[in-house]
Amino acid sequence: MAKRAVVTGWGKCVPPTTLTNADLERLCDTNDQWIIERTGIQSRRISHVEGTDLAELAARRALACAGLQATDLDLIIVATCTPELLCPSVATMLQDRLGATEAAAFDLNAACSGFIYSTANVTGMIESGFAERVLVVGVEKLHVAMDYRDRATSILFGDGAGAVVYEATDSGAGVLSVDLGADGSKGGTMVVRAMGTRGDPYWGKPPEETRLHFEGQAVFKIAVQGIAASATRALERAGLDADEVDLVIPHQANARIIDSATRKLGIEPGRVFVNIENLGNTAAASIPIAIADAADAGRLEPGDMVVLTAFGGGITWGSVVMRWGDRVQPVGVHEGELEPTDATIWDLLESNLEFYAPLHADEPPVN
Numbered sequence: 494m495a496k497r498a499v500v501t502g503w504g505k506c507v508p509p510t511t512l513t514n515a516d517l518e519r520l521c522d523t524n525d526q527w528i529i530e531r532t533g534i535q536s537r538r539i540s541h542v543e544g545t546d547l548a549e550l551a552a553r554r555a556l557a558c559a560g561l562q563a564t565d566l567d568l569i570i571v572a573t574c575t576p577e578l579l580c581p582s583v584a585t586m587l588q589d590r591l592g593a594t595e596a597a598a599f600d601l602n603a604a605c606s607g608f609i610y611s612t613a614n615v616t617g618m619i620e621s622g623f624a625e626r627v628l629v630v631g632v633e634k635l636h637v638a639m640d641y642r643d644r645a646t647s648i649l650f651g652d653g654a655g656a657v658v659y660e661a662t663d664s665g666a667g668v669l670s671v672d673l674g675a676d677g678s679k680g681g682t683m684v685v686r687a688m689g690t691r692g693d694p695y696w697g698k699p700p701e702e703t704r705l706h707f708e709g710q711a712v713f714k715i716a717v718q719g720i721a722a723s724a725t726r727a728l729e730r731a732g733l734d735a736d737e738v739d740l741v742i743p744h745q746a747n748a749r750i751i752d753s754a755t756r757k758l759g760i761e762p763g764r765v766f767v768n769i770e771n772l773g774n775t776a777a778a779s780i781p782i783a784i785a786d787a788a789d790a791g792r793l794e795p796g797d798m799v800v801l802t803a804f805g806g807g808i809t810w811g812s813v814v815m816r817w818g819d820r821v822q823p824v825g826v827h828e829g830e831l832e833p834t835d836a837t838i839w840d841l842l843e844s845n846l847e848f849y850a851p852l853h854a855d856e857p858p859v860n
């Protein structure tokens with residue numbers, strides 16, 4: 494039987510400090526009830542470390558889960574639109590930290606669709622025989638691009654990392670089909686002009702270019718249509734109907750987008766995994782974090798038919814249909830933790846608020 498890419502390990506690393514809806518009420522004209530009703534989000538995480546630190550811990554956890562050493566890897570792909578540096582890539586920094594001396598490594602930017610695009614790459618490389626064991630990490634330190642006094646964007650996004658190990662198998666499990674697409678003509682709906690998040694990411698960059706420009710309503714409509722259409726094409730390619738799907742693990746953009754898109758697909762909420770409540774939208778990290786949470790929560794059984802689907806800046810979209818393999822319990826556990834912090838959310842946001850303050854000079858001061 495032909496080789497396929499199957500998930501054999503998963504892990505996540507979310508920073509401990511939370512930004513709650515109550516905190517946001519102190520920063521802009523919003524309220525807890527509105528945010529919960531319109532997005533399903535109660536809090537998001539703000540990182541006190543670099544994104545590469547989050548990626549490293551998620552990767553070590555996924556490797557332990559798969560029972561692999563870093564030297565077993567042939568390839569590392571990091572999906573991110575907020576890399577710590579543009580060059581060298583996060584993937585090569587990670588390769589060095591892990592000691593994955595046999596692995597090729599590169600970053601991939603397809604915004605929130607990055608994990609799906611990465612999985613498509615892995616599928617091709619495993620099916621062609623180029624790679625046998627691949628680590629994919631989705632990581633974002635999005636808070637750098639958030640102007641927390643802009644209620645249109647600040648309520649949605651958070652930091653985090655998720656990692657998945659794919660291995661070649663001829664068991665019949667693994668990725669069955671992929672759908673990818675892009676429409677650059679609509680790229681203006683989500684734009685970050687300046688980036689590179691290491692250290693003091695604001696130095697030398699103007700605030701109006703650093704903050705996320707975002708057309709929420711336009712994105713909402715495109716996302717609902719795009720996710721439903723893409724997942725439908727992937728299911729057709731796999732020769733499956735929606736009623737044969739055991740679990741959809743969608744990009745966690747907004748609980749209402751997920752609900753509308755999966756209803757269009759004919760899949761009821763009980764077969765959809767949602768963990769947006771305490772993480773917000775973590776862009777490329779959201780699907781691998783959700784895979785780890787779903788696996789750890791016992792939502793994945795051997796042989797389950799799983800759909801991953803995402804939509805993001807670019808604009809880009811993609812879906813993957815996979816038959817889950819035998820691994821539903823981790824082989825091992827990595828015990829490491831992030832360096833602890835006693836910084837409050839206000840400590841972590843201090844330089845951010847100061848940086849974006851000129852854009853709010855005519856508004857009342859923060860509460």
Ligand SMILES: CC(C)(COP(=O)(O)OP(=O)(O)OC[C@H]1O[C@@H](n2cnc3c(N)ncnc32)[C@H](O)[C@@H]1OP(=O)(O)O)[C@@H](O)C(=O)NCCC(=O)NCCS
Nearest residue numbers: 522523524527531605644648709710712713746747804805
């Ligand atoms: C941003 C988003 C949550 C806004 O939700 P929405 O239901 O479209 O809300 P609207 O923009 O229609 O605004 C509705 C009302 O709430 C107000 N409002 C907007 N943001 C608000 C906020 N944060 N708090 C309180 N009120 C808010 C608006 O001013 C408007 O008031 P009005 O009716 O008096 O004019 C939603 O459009 C969205 O999630 N878009 C896609 C997001 C996304 O995840 N993109 C990335 C994809 S990877």
